[in-house]
Amino acid sequence: MEYPVTRLRRLRSSEAMRSFVRETHLEPGALVCPLFICPGEGVRNPIASMPGVFNLSIDEALKEAEKAASLGIGGLLLFGLPESKDEQGSGAWSEDGIVQRALRELKKSAALRDLLLLADVCLCEYTSHGHCGLVKKQGEAYEIENDSSVRLIARTAVSLARAGADIVAPSDMMDGRVAAIRDDLDEAGLEKVPILSYASKFASAFYGPFREAADSAPQFGDRRSYQMDGANLREAMREIELDLAEGADMILMKPAMPYLDVIRAARERFDVPIGAYQVSGEYSMLQAAFAKGWLEPERAMMESLLSIRRAGAGFIVTYFALEAAKLLG
Template sequence: MEYPVTRLRRLRSSEPMRSLVRETHLEPGAFIYPLFICPGEGVRNEISSMPGVCNLSIDEALKEAEEAASLGIGGLLLFGLPESKDEEGSGAWAEDGIVQSALREFKKSAALKNLLLIADVCLCEYTSHGHCGIVKKQGEAYEIENDSSVRLIARTALSLAQAGADIVAPSDMMDGRVAAIRDELDEEGLEQVPVLSYASKFSSAFYGPFREAADSAPQFGDRRSYQMDGANLREAMREIELDLAEGADMLLMKPAMAYLDVIRAARERFDVPIGAYQVSGEYSMFQAAFAKGWLEPQRTMMESLVSIRRAGAGFIVTYFAKDAAKVLG
């Protein structure tokens, strides 16, 4: 039927009507809130490029975690800032590492029993050179070694799982790291811990503010030899297929808004849980526009999250998690 019999505006006439026929929904339980854990006590240092986001000591991070739990948020994604760094990133797998210590403290809190604790698995925050693996230098040239890096990444995942992580999430983009992590966990009796793989993590300009937050900027070169070329959709599907074959249980697409087509393609092709990371640059550019009065904060925030959900992400890692949960609550 055509106009005037068919009038699509009939179903937009009021908020109750729009709510009734709405196709895409958000809920706090589908949000994952990132936290940056740092040494000390009583520390709450705002990150200059990410208004409202702080580096937090464990005691302050616990307060944030408890608030997130009270809002019904689904989980936390934990990153660590160690007291010291070295060439191998040994703080990543240390038994008393910053994230391991935070996990143990969080597990003591009854208020967090329904909050999933997801540990990012990478070396970049812990290495003195800022790369996600072991660096082999020959004169002025350098290479990020794959297999030696994978061994340390698997060791890190095991350490985090033993400390209480509900999910381990490798973000390094080394070949074969999912299989190595799965083997390491299974051999140690942790076969029930899922692997959330950043299966198609693209080399992106939108990570800039995160590198300030996590103090993880490379000291030389870049990460293009291991993170994906943003022009390659088909290669992203190959990366996902390989990670699933190696034992990944879930996928995390990163970044989100510049790669909605990748999220959609993955959702249509793979029958596994898929999330997306609304990364620091996305958050920061919105905050800059909010500060200038160019965009209305609440509407912009919610519209951006709906777009990611509509593309096919079942859950969203976002720095807006608490604010969005309050809107939905």
């Protein structure tokens, strides 16, 4: 035939038509907004490497949370900046810890009853050395201990759940931490609290701005002995499988855009809720391009989020959450 019978452009003729046949959709309820909670009152400190993101005191975090709820955002992921740090990271599980206090205040607000509160579970923001576990040093050599760290991580998860976290999200990448958290939550009568495991968290250059935001950069060495090698997709599947066997209810992939193949592989293999974290470096590099006028902000932001959703993520942790939700609304 002179002309093709199938003309795919018929389905692209207008915005109404394109929307009608669209395969992948975003909605505010699938977005999770990270918040960095710091001491003080009336504090809203801008993070230099992350335009539009702030360290917030609890009263300011409450305002941000109410804004997120009004936009229909699905949840908040809370990180803490403690007043002091020590080698064990004891602020992570303190009943008077910064995130514990924030959770209790957020839970008081009737306006937030439909907003899920996720609590990151790790020690790195609370340790004086900046590592995600306890450090054993022998001369110049050091080792991040696994099993002793796991006990403190599980203790942290219980403390956050008691304070009001709807979901606890361990991000440390220690072996066996999901099983330990599940055991301790159940023993504490918190068996209804689900675990969102950062099941495949890669040692990535894209975390740099976060470490400024959370003041959590390692004071020596790096995290490659516990976070995953970015070359290993099959190992990521093993990590996920182990975490699910230990009792994880959901999994989180981190980073997102440089690891879309990992998200896709996990979605095809595991029949559980899967999220992805569009991390600080992904956000900051886009913001830098926006500032230079090299990319159209709204289109590039939404395209980046759609790519993560299309790869298989059911929900997305992103610093664009508020801005994207406004557009989607």
